[in-house]
Amino acid sequence: MTEDRLAPPTFDPVDAAAAAARFAATAPADVHYALVDSPIGTLVAASTPRGLATLSYADRFGGTDGVLDWVAARLSPRILEAPARLDDVRRELDEYFQGRRRDFDLPIDWALVSPFGRRVLQATAAIPFGGVKTYGEMATQAGNPKASRAAGRALGANPIPIVVPCHRVIGASGRLTGYTGGLHRKVALLEIEGVVLPG
Amino acid sequence: MAVSQPPFQRFLDAHREDVWRFLLASVGRDAADDCFQETFLSAMRAYPRMRPDNPRAWVLTIAHRKALDHFRARRRRAVPVGDDLPDVAAPPDPEPRDDGVWARVDALPPKQRGAVLLRFAGDLSHREVAAAMGVSEEAARRNAFEGLRKLRQEMT
Numbered sequence: 001m002t003e004d005r006l007a008p009p010t011f012d013p014v015d016a017a018a019a020a021a022r023f024a025a026t027a028p029a030d031v032h033y034a035l036v037d038s039p040i041g042t043l044v045a046a047s048t049p050r051g052l053a054t055l056s057y058a059d060r061f062g063g064t065d066g067v068l069d070w071v072a073a074r075l076s077p078r079i080l081e082a083p084a085r086l087d088d089v090r091r092e093l094d095e096y097f098q099g100r101r102r103d104f105d106l107p108i109d110w111a112l113v114s115p116f117g118r119r120v121l122q123a124t125a126a127i128p129f130g131g132v133k134t135y136g137e138m139a140t141q142a143g144n145p146k147a148s149r150a151a152g153r154a155l156g157a158n159p160i161p162i163v164v165p166c167h168r169v170i171g172a173s174g175r176l177t178g179y180t181g182g183l184h185r186k187v188a189l190l191e192i193e194g195v196v197l198p199g
Numbered sequence: 200m201a202v203s204q205p206p207f208q209r210f211l212d213a214h215r216e217d218v219w220r221f222l223l224a225s226v227g228r229d230a231a232d233d234c235f236q237e238t239f240l241s242a243m244r245a246y247p248r249m250r251p252d253n254p255r256a257w258v259l260t261i262a263h264r265k266a267l268d269h270f271r272a273r274r275r276r277a278v279p280v281g282d283d284l285p286d287v288a289a290p291p292d293p294e295p296r297d298d299g300v301w302a303r304v305d306a307l308p309p310k311q312r313g314a315v316l317l318r319f320a321g322d323l324s325h326r327e328v329a330a331a332m333g334v335s336e337e338a339a340r341r342n343a344f345e346g347l348r349k350l351r352q353e354m355t
Contacts, residue, residue, distance in 0.1 A: 006319040006347060009224045009301050016219035019235045020211050027240055068206040077204035077247050080211070192324065 025084060030076035034083040035064065035092050039097050040185045043162075045089045046071050046079070049109030052089060054159040071123040074112055093162065097192070102129035104163045117154035119143060124155065127168040130193040133170045156180055163188065170197075207243050214258045217321065221259055224320030225266040229308040234269055238262040259321045260331040262311060268283070303350055310334070311346030320342045 002120050021048050033046040035058065042058040044067045053075060056067045072079055083090075088106060093102035108125075110118045123141035139151035155166040167189040172176040174197065179186035190197065204210075218238055222231040238261050251257035283355040301320070304312055310332070318339075329339035 004344075004347070004348070006278065006300065008220055008320050008322060010294065011216070011220050011223050013216055016216045019219055019232050020215040022232070022241075023211065023236055023239050024208065027243060033208075065209075068208070069203075073203040074205045077207055078243055079206035079208055081208050191282075 003177070011018075012075055024080040025082050027080060029080040029082070031071060032080055032082040032085040033068065033071070034081065034086040034090070036086070036093055038093060038162075040181070040188050043093070045069070045086045047089070048075065048085060050109035050111070052160060052163065053109040053112055055089070055093075055161060055163055056159065057161070057185070060180065064146065071112075084127040090147045096162070099192070108160060108164070113157075113161040114154070116142060116144075116150065117148075117157065120151045120154040121158055121160075121164045121166070123157075124166055124169060125164050129165075130154060130195060132168050132170050132190075133196060135169055136172055138169055152177070165189075168193075168195075204247060207246055208239070210242070210246070210254065210258075214255060217255060217261050218258055219314065221262050221321045222266065223317050224304065225263070227268050227302070230269055234262065234265045237265045241265070248283060253327065256323055256327040256331065259317065259323060259327075263317055263321075263331055266316075267309075267313075300350060304346070307337075307349060308345050310338075310342045311349065314339050314342035315346035315350070319328060 007087065020101075029054065031046050031048055034046060036043045036045050036055075042064075044054070044056045044064055045057050046054045046056075054067070054071060056070075058064050058067065061067050061070050068079060076186055092101060092104050094159060096104070110121075111122060119142035120138050123138055134147040134148075135152045135155070136145070138155065139145055139147040142151060142154075144150070150174070155169050156178055158166040158180055161167065167179060167186045168177075176183055176186050188196075215235075218235060219231065222234045222238070226234050239257065241261050242258050296317065306313055307315065313332050314328055317323045317331055318325065321328075323331065325340045325343065326336050328343065329336040332339060334341075334342070
């Protein structure tokens, strides 16, 4: 003890980190997230009590922090990293990339999607493994055959790629047109599914 | 994108060491984890609507309140209730502490104790201590000074 100060107690930062990890694993946050490795890059999986709300490529919005800022603004800032709560997501993705799974059984929370977007994405979720459809077909299934551009925007904004397989939607001419994670990932996913692209 | 609070995980990572250090001094190793969990649980509940100018002082103020709750609960457990109970000695402190000068802080009068802990274990300014304890800055300064003086007397 000096004249006018008292040295703060010494502590092991490992203990503080362990206490924080216990908190994140058990506290009832509105959104829990985990980073998931995949052959086409790291994904940020975030779920609410309703289900999986996003599975974003970690380089979307400039990095993991950008993805989490976006989720905080759109859903809730009560977000914690709780990998064990996303075990099902990790397991099903691993199985998909290992060729042992063709459909996902994960509950979905559509909170990050507009009503029209939800109709488009739900129709997209019904396209079987290895199949492809056009943007126009998705617009028709969402109830508005003239809205293929809007359908394209909804698919481009898909917050849950891979699980909601927007990579199975391509242009009428057979061109891939675009993808939320970049065209190279769309090609990789279609190759995994054995799709032979025209041209 | 609209301005919003950063994800709570980032807040937790930024402040976990300050809160842990404060609670080690304030309630001791054995109770620190419970108080840590309670502190961040309360902080997370209030987080979306709270936009504290000073998040560090805000979360340490919550930790200080949780430490007070802990002491009240311990006192309740230690004191027999009711008039017809036999007059027994209070059980020994359930959490004997072996952390030197910080264990002695327990014995200070509450205001001095709070000021010493928030100032020196929490590393808050006198102004921040004053806000946390709901007293004037002058009173916070005096409480920390008196508390330190008392500790120094006991150690000599």
